[in-house]
Amino acid sequence: MEQTWWKEAVVYQIYPRSFQDSNGDGIGDIPGIIQRLPHLKDLGVDVVWLSPVYQSPNDDNGYDISDYQAILPEYGTMKDVEAMIEKAHELGLKIMMDLVVNHTSDEHRWFEESRKSKDNPYRDYYIWKDPVNGKEPNNWASDFGGKAWEYDETTGQYYLHIFSKKQPDLNWDNPNVRQEIYDIMNWWLDKGVDGFRMDVINLISKDAAFPDDPSVNYGKHSSSMEMVANGPNVHHYLKEMNEKVLSKADIITVGETPGVSTEDAICYTGFNSDELQMVFQFEHAVIDDSKEGLGKWSNERFDLVELKRILSKWQVELHNKAWNSLYWNNHDRPRVVSRFGDDSAEYRELSAKMLAVTMHFMQGTPYIFQGEEIGMTNVAFDQITDYRDIDTLNAYHDLVEEQKRLTPKVMMEFVHHSSRDNARTPMQWENTNQAGFTTGESWLGVNPNYTKINVAAAKEDPESIFYFYKKINQLRKEYPIIIYGDYELLNAEDSEVFAYIRNYKDQQLVVINNFTDQTVSRDFAIPADAKALIANYDTDLGTTLRPYESKAYLLRKEG
Ligand code: NOJ
Numbered sequence: 263m264e265q266t267w268w269k270e271a272v273v274y275q276i277y278p279r280s281f282q283d284s285n286g287d288g289i290g291d292i293p294g295i296i297q298r299l300p301h302l303k304d305l306g307v308d309v310v311w312l313s314p315v316y317q318s319p320n321d322d323n324g325y326d327i328s329d330y331q332a333i334l335p336e337y338g339t340m341k342d343v344e345a346m347i348e349k350a351h352e353l354g355l356k357i358m359m360d361l362v363v364n365h366t367s368d369e370h371r372w373f374e375e376s377r378k379s380k381d382n383p384y385r386d387y388y389i390w391k392d393p394v395n396g397k398e399p400n401n402w403a404s405d406f407g408g409k410a411w412e413y414d415e416t417t418g419q420y421y422l423h424i425f426s427k428k429q430p431d432l433n434w435d436n437p438n439v440r441q442e443i444y445d446i447m448n449w450w451l452d453k454g455v456d457g458f459r460m461d462v463i464n465l466i467s468k469d470a471a472f473p474d475d476p477s478v479n480y481g482k483h484s485s486s487m488e489m490v491a492n493g494p495n496v497h498h499y500l501k502e503m504n505e506k507v508l509s510k511a512d513i514i515t516v517g518e519t520p521g522v523s524t525e526d527a528i529c530y531t532g533f534n535s536d537e538l539q540m541v542f543q544f545e546h547a548v549i550d551d552s553k554e555g556l557g558k559w560s561n562e563r564f565d566l567v568e569l570k571r572i573l574s575k576w577q578v579e580l581h582n583k584a585w586n587s588l589y590w591n592n593h594d595r596p597r598v599v600s601r602f603g604d605d606s607a608e609y610r611e612l613s614a615k616m617l618a619v620t621m622h623f624m625q626g627t628p629y630i631f632q633g634e635e636i637g638m639t640n641v642a643f644d645q646i647t648d649y650r651d652i653d654t655l656n657a658y659h660d661l662v663e664e665q666k667r668l669t670p671k672v673m674m675e676f677v678h679h680s681s682r683d684n685a686r687t688p689m690q691w692e693n694t695n696q697a698g699f700t701t702g703e704s705w706l707g708v709n710p711n712y713t714k715i716n717v718a719a720a721k722e723d724p725e726s727i728f729y730f731y732k733k734i735n736q737l738r739k740e741y742p743i744i745i746y747g748d749y750e751l752l753n754a755e756d757s758e759v760f761a762y763i764r765n766y767k768d769q770q771l772v773v774i775n776n777f778t779d780q781t782v783s784r785d786f787a788i789p790a791d792a793k794a795l796i797a798n799y800d801t802d803l804g805t806t807l808r809p810y811e812s813k814a815y816l817l818r819k820e821g
Contacts, residue, residue, distance in 0.1 A: 263746060268457075268514040268539055269585055270745050271308035272622075272735050273358065273629045277593045278315050278337055279323055280688045281632055283700035290688070290699070292338035296346050298691075301717065303353045305635055305728070306735035309514055310350060311358040311459050313593055315343065319369050321428040322406075322652050323686075325360075325461060326367035330446045347454045356456035358514055363443050364462045365429040372442075373430050380417050386436045389422040389468065401474045402486035407656040410486055424465060424490060426652055431490075434466040434499055447507045457514030460538070463500070464519040464530070467493030481667065482555045483660050491521035497529055500537040509536070516540040516587055516627075524579035531584040540587040540627060545572045547595055559657055559668075561679040564602060566757050566777050574762070577624055577749035586626030590617060591634050596684040600640035602777075609779055609810055610637055610715075615730045615798035616775050616812035620760055622734045623773045623814055625749050630731065632689050636720045637727040640684040641709040646674065650706050654681040692718040730798065737795060741816070743769050758782050759807065770817040771795070776807040783807065792817045 282294030292315065302310060314324035317332040324334065333340050350357050366373055375384035391399035393413070399420055402410035404427075411420040412427040422431045432439050447458065468490050475486040500517075508515055517530060519541040527541050549569055552560035580586050590598035599605050603613030614637035622628045643649060646658050654677055661668045668676070678684075683706060690712040691698030697712035709715075720728035738744050747764030758778045764771040772786055785805045794802060797813040 263582060264533070265742075265746070267512075268309075269627060270738070271356075271514065271627055272306070272738065273309040273311050273514075273516075273627060274302050274305070274307040275311045275313065275592055275629060275631045277313045277632055277686060279313075279705065280686050280699070282689065282691070283702065283704075286700060286702040287336065288700050288702040288704045289336045291336065292333070292342035292346050296342070296349050299346075299349055299353055299355060302355060304732070305630075306732050306739075307355070307630065309356040309358050309456065311629070312360060314360045314362055319367055319428065321367070321426050323650075325362050326365070326369075326426070326429045327362050328367040328369040329371070331449060344453065351454070356514065357454075358457040358459055358516075359450055359455045360461060361447065361458040361463075362461040363432060364465045365423065365425060365431045368428045368430055376430075377414050377416055377421070380419070386433055387439050388430050389433050390417070390419045391422070391472070392419055400472050401478045402472075402489060403475065403478050403480055403484050405485040405487050406653050407483050407660045408480070422468070424462075424487060426656075431468070432466070435468075435470075435495065440499060440502065444503060444506045447503075448510075451507070451511050451513070455513075457516075460515070460517045462487075462520065463517040463538075464492050464496055464522060464526075464541075465490045466499060467495040469493055479555065480660075481665055483557055483559065483657050484555070485557065488521045491519070492526050497535075497537065500530065501535075504536045504538075508538075514539060516542060518542045520544045524576060527576075527580065528584045531580075533584065535584075540585050542587050542589065542592075543576060545576070547589075550601070556661070556667075556676075558680040559661065559673070559676040561675050566760060567755060569602075570751060570754060570760055573624065574749070574751040574754070577626075577751075577762075581625065581748055586624070587629060588621050588624055588626040589629040589631075590621055591631035591685060592629070593631070593685050594682050596680055597638055597640045598634060599637050600684070601679075604779055604810065605637075605639040610639065611725075611727055612798050612810040612812075614727045616777070616810045618727075618731055618734055619773060619796060619798070619812040619814060620775045622738070623744055623764070623771065624762075625745070625747065625764070631685060633685075635728050635731045636690065636715055636717055638687075638690060638715060639709065639711060640678060641687050641707070642678040643683075643707055644674075646670075646677070648707055649677065649681060649683050651682045651686065654683060690716040692716050730796075733796060741771075741795070742766060743771050743816070747771060752786070753784075756784075759784050761786060765819070768819050770819050771814060772817065773814045774807065774812065776809065776811045779809040781806060781808050788815050789817060 281290040282298050284293040315337045316327045317329035318324045372384045372387045376388045398411040404410040406426050475489045515538045517538045550562045550564040599614040662673045687709045688699035693713050697708045720726035743766035747766035752761040760775045792815040795814045
């Protein structure tokens with residue numbers, strides 16, 4: 263397999279709004295990021311993925327862009343971004359920008375033109391349709407609740423919006439749209455950025471027949487996203503993007519791709535695909551979705567055997583064909599330690615470390631979401647009015663207020679479990695008012711546990727989660743087996759322990775993780791001369807695995 267820097271890299275995601283405020287307005291900003299770059303250097307990551315900082319009315323916190331070549335003033339200026347790129351490069355860090363081009367904001371100049379008249383030159387930049395029998399052109403549901411079509415009085419047509427009605431979908435079948443986007447991408451590459459994370463990039467090509475969604479159910483806050491996933495021309499468009507932009511520079515690319523199978527992923531990222539390098543698959547990220555058909559709105563606990571099956575399938579089926587992205591967290595998901603581990607005082611640190619080993623010792627490029635490196639947890643605000651996320655607020659409105667399917671109490675439990683704001687509470691830097699995030703009033707509440715869980719405390723404790731992540735990042739640089747070794751799951755049906763092996767040349771790595779708060783016993787026949795690479799307890803009891811115990815051994819293979 264070809265060895266490349268982006269396979270060996272570790273990526274760190276910054277959600278700028280919540281990372282570091284520098285001017286006391288309660289909103290994170292670019293100068294704040296610059297100030298904190300040394301933290302990332304210290305952690306030992308290589309690439310910083312920045313969630314959107316472009317001009318935006320912020321209907322969906324920047325995932326609704328009104329100008330791709332301007333910076334939202336509350337984040338700073340273009341000069342600040344240039345300074346950030348320069349400072350990052352000085353430190354040996356690369357910058358990956360978020361590229362949100364399935365849709366724009368309705369306040370983007372293109373859309374403002376487009377909605378003016380049917381013969382406006384920008385009309386075909388978006389997807390406009392006549393009413394059918396006086397109603398929407400089809401039954402599609404928006405991912406954020408309600409219908410995916412919005413009627414526009416001026417011209418008497420509907421436009422498509424898979425996300426909020428302030429996020430109209432672009433028409434990628436229009437070559438002018440595609441060229442505009444490639445120009446914007448090249449413009450950013452000229453500014454020195456090192457790659458792109460592409461928002462829902464597999465939704466860009468819509469079936470021209472716009473067929474009804476057979477499983478739509480507005481009553482259940484359903485989404486028709488799958489109807490537009492992996493559409494007819496998506497590979498054609500990505501190959502074109504690759505030819506006109508991506509292939510011209512040595513950059514890192516990852517596409518966010520809901521609803522992809524391993525076969526789809528190989529089409530997008532196969533070593534000879536000439537499209538992308540990696541995708542974010544969603545299978546493990548939706549593992550605990552509601553069994554009642556309410557999407558993410560549930561408080562169900564995941565099933566370990568199923569998690570192992572999914573992650574192992576991705577490991578095995580992509581091996582030698584394509585490259586995995588490895589992630590537990592991002593700005594759309596609850597905190598990993600609360601969701602897959604145990605965020606109680608007793609087990610938070612142990613389980614956060616165990617989860618880090620489980621994910622980072624697989625084959626692929628790991629992505630760490632801000633705060634994960636100190637074991638930040640979910641938050642449980644009392645009132646729905648404490649939440650800011652459009653998806654959470656819309657779901658509460660639909661399920662509680664409008665359809666009365668859930669009581670406020672049950673819905674708040676689901677919000678505490680699944681809301682995107684769990685990931686978006688401000689970064690906890692120190693034990694001061696507002697966690698050192700801002701001197702003003704934070705745009706979203708700080709998790710009250712910042713007094714204990716913060717970067718300053720973690721840096722003072724040599725046993726902290728922070729140093730554990732740092733060690734994993736160092737091991738990755740020292741042991742190519744962690745990056746390039748193949749993968750084999752052990753004991754698929756074991757519902758308590760997630761163990762696997764990696765093989766590379768004459769080496770073998772055995773990775774053992776107890777996912778329970780119980781002491782269990784498992785014999786993996788580890789030879790006495792095996793080298794212990796990492797562990798989250800400071801003694802080794804052999805076949806006895808204590809609660810959330812995690813360890814990895816390096817073995818020399820016989821023969
Ligand atoms: C996926 C992004 O990660 C999410 O935050 C956003 O709301 C949607 N795409 C729409 O852009």
